Amino acid sequence: MIVYSSIDAASKSLTGDVSSLTIEANDPAISVSDAWSLEGSSLVSINVDLQTQVGPNWISVVPINSFSSNGQTAVAGSSIGDGYSIHANPNGGFGFGPVTKVDFDTAYRVHGLTQNACSTSFDEACHGDLNGDSLVGVDDLLLVIGSWGQVGDGTFRPIGDIAPMPSGDCIVNVEDLLAAIELFNTDCNTYGACCLSGKSCEILTFEDCSELNGSYEGDGTFCEDTSCVEEVGACCLTPFKCVDSLTQSECIAFYGQFQGENTACAIDTCEVSGDHCSVAVSYSIGQNAYSTIGAFDSGFGLPDDTECEWLNWEPGTPDTWGKFTPDSSGIVDISLCNSNFDTSLVIYQGDHCGQLAQIACNGDAEGEDGCQQYYSAVYDLPVEQGEMYFIRISGWNSESGSGICTIDAE
Numbered sequence: 001m002i003v004y005s006s007i008d009a010a011s012k013s014l015t016g017d018v019s020s021l022t023i024e025a026n027d028p029a030i031s032v033s034d035a036w037s038l039e040g041s042s043l044v045s046i047n048v049d050l051q052t053q054v055g056p057n058w059i060s061v062v063p064i065n066s067f068s069s070n071g072q073t074a075v076a077g078s079s080i081g082d083g084y085s086i087h088a089n090p091n092g093g094f095g096f097g098p099v100t101k102v103d104f105d106t107a108y109r110v111h112g113l114t115q116n117a118c119s120t121s122f123d124e125a126c127h128g129d130l131n132g133d134s135l136v137g138v139d140d141l142l143l144v145i146g147s148w149g150q151v152g153d154g155t156f157r158p159i160g161d162i163a164p165m166p167s168g169d170c171i172v173n174v175e176d177l178l179a180a181i182e183l184f185n186t187d188c189n190t191y192g193a194c195c196l197s198g199k200s201c202e203i204l205t206f207e208d209c210s211e212l213n214g215s216y217e218g219d220g221t222f223c224e225d226t227s228c229v230e231e232v233g234a235c236c237l238t239p240f241k242c243v244d245s246l247t248q249s250e251c252i253a254f255y256g257q258f259q260g261e262n263t264a265c266a267i268d269t270c271e272v273s274g275d276h277c278s279v280a281v282s283y284s285i286g287q288n289a290y291s292t293i294g295a296f297d298s299g300f301g302l303p304d305d306t307e308c309e310w311l312n313w314e315p316g317t318p319d320t321w322g323k324f325t326p327d328s329s330g331i332v333d334i335s336l337c338n339s340n341f342d343t344s345l346v347i348y349q350g351d352h353c354g355q356l357a358q359i360a361c362n363g364d365a366e367g368e369d370g371c372q373q374y375y376s377a378v379y380d381l382p383v384e385q386g387e388m389y390f391i392r393i394s395g396w397n398s399e400s401g402s403g404i405c406t407i408d409a410e
Contacts, residue, residue, distance in 0.1 A: 001050055004058040007206055008192070008218040010088040011098035014062065019051040041076045056123075058086065059108055074340070081105030084207070101210035117157045118170035127162045128183035136186040144180045147172045193217040195228035197249045213249065231261035236270035239296045257294065276300070277353035280321035280390060285409050287338075290393055291402035292318045300353075303346040303361055303392070310363030310374075311344050312396045319394040324407060329385045331410040335377035337368045339403025342396040345376035349389050356390060363396065380410075 001023065002016035009017040023029060023046065033043045046061065063073045085106045090098050128136040130143040147160035152170035160172035163179035194202050194209035194216055201223035202214075209216040217226050235243045235251035235258055242265035243256070251258040259269060274281045274290065276298040281290070295318035305311040326332065336343040344363055350356035365377035374396065383389060391405060 001046065001048065002060045002062060003050060003052055004060075004088075005053055006056070006190075006219055007058065007086055007099060007216075008220075010058055010060075010086055011090055011216075011218065013090055014088065018053050018057065021048060021050055023048065059110060060088070061108070076107040078105040078107040099216065101207065116154045118152050118154050118161075119167055120157070121166045122162065122168065124165070126186065126188035127165075128180050128186060129188045130159055130162070134188040136180065136183045136188065141177075141180050141184070144172060144176050149173070190219045192219050193221040193223045193226040193228075195226065195230075197247075197253070199228045199230060201226055201228045213252070233261050233263040234259040234265045234269050236296075239270050239272070239275040239298060242266075242269045274320035274322065277321050277356070277390060277392075280323040283322040283324040283391060283405060283407060285326075285332075285407050288322060288405045288407065289402070290320050290322065290405050292320050292393065292395060292400040293402055294318075295320050295400065298392075300392070304358055305361065305363075308344075308346075308361035308363050310396065311346075311361055312363060313344055313346075313394060314398050317394045317398045318400050319392055322391040322393070322405060324389045324391060325387065326383045326385055326389075326409070328409075330383060332381050332383050333377065333379045333406075333408045333410070334381060334391060335365070335368060335375070335379075335406045335408070336393065336403055337371035337375050337377065337406065339372060339375060339401060341372070341399045341401025341403075342374040343376040343401075343403070344394045344396055345378060346392040346394075347378055347381065347389060348392065349387060351388060353390075359389075 001021045002014065003018040003020070004010045004016050005018050029047045031045045031047075033045070044061075061075075082105070084101050085104060087100050087102050088098070089100065126134075126136070128140055130140045133139070144160035144162070147158045150158035150160070150172050152158050152161065157168065157170055158172045160176050161168040161170055163175045189205045191203050191205055194204040194212070194214040196202060196212055196214045203223060204212075204214070204216075206216045206219075230247035230249060232245040232247055235246040235254065235256040237243060237254060237256045244265050246254075246256070246258070248258040257270075263269075271279050272295075273279050275296060277300060281288070297316045298319050298321065302313055302315065303311065305313060334345070334347065336345055345361060346358060347360040348356040349359050360378045360381055362376045362378050364374050365379070368375075368377070393405065395401060
């Protein structure tokens with residue numbers, strides 16, 4: 001568990017500058033419930049003593065998880081909040097810079113805080129911004145007037161109590177009205193240098209910088225101290241098309257995948273295991289991890305869906321490939337039950353990618369317990385010893401995700 005004081009702190013380290021706490025999976029402080037409205041998600045509660053600070057706190061719970069055996073994890077979205085969350089990436093592993101904004105609220109709930117509401121210190125710069133619009137204006141004055149004479153008892157503070165510094169007196173009176181007038185027209189936004197495409201720099205808020213697909217350099221930074229020159233590198237536009245000397249911003253504008261600064265295209269630069277039939281991942285009996293996140297359309301063409309209701313394989317759909325050679329002839333079941341998205345599945349048979357015959361497909365299956373709402377599976381598939389079978393996985397309506405492909409032999 002991590003607590004940051006600011007977005008800037010999250011961009012620098014996965015260790016919280018306010019507090020961090022590591023908890024083992026078997027710790028009794030952790031409880032897990034499947035009583036959750038989102039299919040395939042669980043409600044995780046963690047009962048701990050975690051230090052926070054007066055003012056804003058940015059909170060994250062990061063699972064230490066083996067992708068190869070357990071797949072990917074994520075936090076569910078929420079309908080409560082201010083419309084965005086932060087994705088911290090201090091080491092740049094995901095290719096979008098140290099931090100970026102995602103346009104949805106995440107389903108974190110912090111509760112059980114015990115503190116005297118009347119003893120909490122104000123945000124020194126913006127304690128007059130009562131309606132949260134980052135500007136001390138007429139609406140804030142009206143909130144002070146509207147709560148005139150109210151007195152807090154420690155369980156709550158009247159909304160108009162903004163004076164004296166540092167923590168008020170829990171009553172709304174003339175002192176609060178005078179403070180609101182003194183702070184009138186105060187801009188409460190936090191600004192920093194924002195590097196934009198074209199290598200220009202502007203002083204913007206983090207939110208405005210993100211809207212322009214810029215790189216926010218941190219709260220309180222200045223353009224004169226910031227170099228916005230982007231280094232160029234290789235950009236993968238498809239699994240087989242690589243372009244040299246593009247900046248990361250230019251690559252993203254072409255819907256490509258930036259390979260890193262000062263990289264260069266080579267024959268296999270854009271080849272990732274599973275991206276195409278020719279680089280299919282070797283699968284075996286049992287569980288096989290896969291992911292279509294960040295994958296391309298392999299360019300193999302659309303499958304024949306005449307016998308696959310709800311396959312809905314669209315042009316441009318990202319897909320991933322696996323290959324399987326059975327040790328003996330018999331019957332197998334191939335299931336994508338343990339996945340986090342609506343899957344589509346096609347099975348081919350052949351010696352190499354140029355001569356594949358589609359032998360089975362499925363859009364929606366049923367009959368297994370504990371699966372996501374919509375999953376794909378091919379049951380009772382006859383296979384022959386030594387023959388090669390290709391497993392092509394994608395998502396309904398171009399969805400992408402990750403999961404486990406399970407091959408069971410009867």
